[in-house]
């Protein structure tokens with residue numbers, strides 16, 4: 001067994017052989033060869049130089065809630081973003097700008113905003129991870145996407161070795177996408193995000209579960225915050241210490257966007273009318289299908305187990321660590337699911353969590 005050791009002679013704390021599993025919500029993964037806690041923007045210069053001088057790859061770690069780390073770990077430097085100084089608020093007549101350090105716990109920020117009676121991110125309560133992680137895959141839930149409120153992303157640019165401010169338009173936000181996980185993957189280290197929230201906005205109740213929950217009532221943002229957390233808990237989508245369904249990375253597959261003709265083909269395969277297949281309209285006449293529904297149709301229902309890996313007992317889309325799963329166990333279940341869905345519906349499901357060290 002390896003034990004973490006500090007690298008001597010540096011002004012920032014770099015450790016060697018640090019197990020990564022405790023830094024992930026899956027609780028899976030081998031060690032990082034080097035690991036550094038980044039607690040201020042200034043730390044980044046020395047940490048990045050340390051990696052460059054040794055030709056080491058770097059990986060930016062937030063809350064580890066959208067991450068699958070390999071059993072052999074990562075042969076490079078992990079930069080754990082722990083910048084969490086107090087946030088800055090600037091209020092105007094119509095809006096409030098919150099500039100929030102990247103290492104801040106996302107849910108704590110949502111709570112603070114909701115307690116102030118401000119709407120705009122209340123449906124994103126209970127999503128685990130850091131503020132800096134939210135723009136990366138443009139997190140979304142229950143009818144809201146974080147991109148709708150992001151005004152600016154401050155980041156360290158590994159190409160120019162300097163800090164940049166990226167206004168909303170330059171972030172390339174789309175469904176579970178941004179420049180940070182596509183065209184400029186591994187280029188930027190997010191250090192702060194500015195959210196602009198409309199002071200007059202009302203809570204978003206477009207999502208069916210929320211509509212049902214509140215019926216004819218007019219909830220405040222904090223009411224919605226608590227409702228979302230409670231609905232999430234019932235679906236195993238809230239991290240609750242000790243609950244097996246919590247050892248996951250949330251939804252493991254993205255909802256696929258496919259041509260309408262494929263929807264009709266699936267209807268024929270299943271011998272049902274196409275309006276009985278749950279779907280939403282997407283861009284360019286395409287349709288978005290719920291990946292959870294595809295999994296169930298392919299034979300993977302809640303509670304399905306393959307060794308130590310499994311499907312959550314409360315949500316078909318979350319793959320879980322049933323106790324002692326390895327990354328290889330999760331990958332084997334993923335491959336089995338992808339293969340069965342492909343064979344049955346000709347759809348290649350895309351994995352949502354980021355992989356490290358594979």
Ligand SMILES: Cc1cc2nc3c(=O)[nH]c(=O)nc-3n(C[C@H](O)[C@H](O)[C@H](O)COP(=O)(O)OP(=O)(O)OC[C@H]3O[C@@H](n4cnc5c(N)ncnc54)[C@H](O)[C@@H]3O)c2cc1C
Pocket residue numbers: 025059060061062063064065066067081102127128129130131132133134136137138139140141180188189190191236237238239246248249250251354
């Ligand atoms: C129970 C559960 C429920 C979830 N529900 C949802 C949901 O409803 N909607 C949703 O969209 N997601 C959901 N997720 C996924 C996850 O919580 C989000 O994607 C979250 O924003 C990831 O943030 P993180 O800080 O944990 O990032 P990490 O998992 O640490 O990293 C994920 C990726 O972001 C990059 N990254 C992280 N921080 C930074 C930074 N500061 N700068 C640059 N890159 C960075 C990493 O390099 C990596 O590529 C859920 C996960 C779990 C476990």
